[in-house]
Amino acid sequence: MFFSINPTNGLAIFDQIVRQVKFAVANGTLPPGEMVPSVRELAKELAVNPNTVVKAYRDLTSEGILEAVRGTGLNVTKDAVAHCEKERLVLLRERMRHVLEEAHSSRLEADEIRSLVEDELVRLERSAKGKRGKKGADT
Amino acid sequence: MFFSINPTNGLAIFDQIVRQVKFAVANGTLPPGEMVPSVRELAKELAVNPNTVVKAYRDLTSEGILEAVRGTGLNVTKDAVAHCEKERLVLLRERMRHVLEEAHSSRLEADEIRSLVEDELVRLERSAKGKRGKKGADT
DNA sequence: CGAAGTGTTCTATCGTGATAGAACAGTAAA
């Protein structure tokens, strides 16, 4: 499935779920009309309490991103895509800003910040590649 | 004073204090032997509960960064500088990594991430300039 | 029908961060 939880993220679990659903909608992984995993199913998959998933889905529903079909499940609304596409960068930018503000107020130079970002970007690329090419070396 | 609290930071107040003390030690703003503000004074200045400052100072003391002089106050230890210089990048890098991981898992391209970072960096530069040259334009 | 799956709602408990307020022991200076 698309979802995963990172306990050291700094974000609450329910918030991580909310954001990942939004991101999945924004990039087309979760198209309108598609059903999200059921509360109990997702809770089991993430090894998380069902009530935590309930809270995430409740927030998403009250934002108009999900809608309930009684007795059946929750699906992505038609309006969700535009909404999530707009919000995607806003959410990421806001978090990024907090980190950069801390770096800046700690007297880190802009170039030091840039190289820190580059370090972590290549690290991300490497681990992504590592997952794609399971056994082989490269290619 | 050097310290300030950002409620929307995602970090607990006591943790923000801990990190800011470490950063101040790392960049020489808070040299060894220097006294940190008293518990009650800092609590008043940050409009925060004294117990919150106590917790931050207790953590810093148990890490060997501050030491108590009974009846007088807390001062920065001799070993603190090396310790904090090492930890500075680690702390910032760890937080940065979490944000970049989220951006990456949301299918944001590396170049989009870079331009997002650049956006926020110039924003930081602007606000820093704005604070330095209060009334005048530049110089 | 009945069983199994939906979402929804409820109470209770726990840990943590924060607040509030009080008390105690030590030091410094008038």
Next chain:
DNA sequence: TTTACTGTTCTATCACGATAGAACACTTCG
């Protein structure tokens, strides 16, 4: 000594995120 600072240690309360377990109304399918 007295006063006014230090740090330190309590108890109590609150909000919030998370957990646990149960119940209810609805739909789908055999």
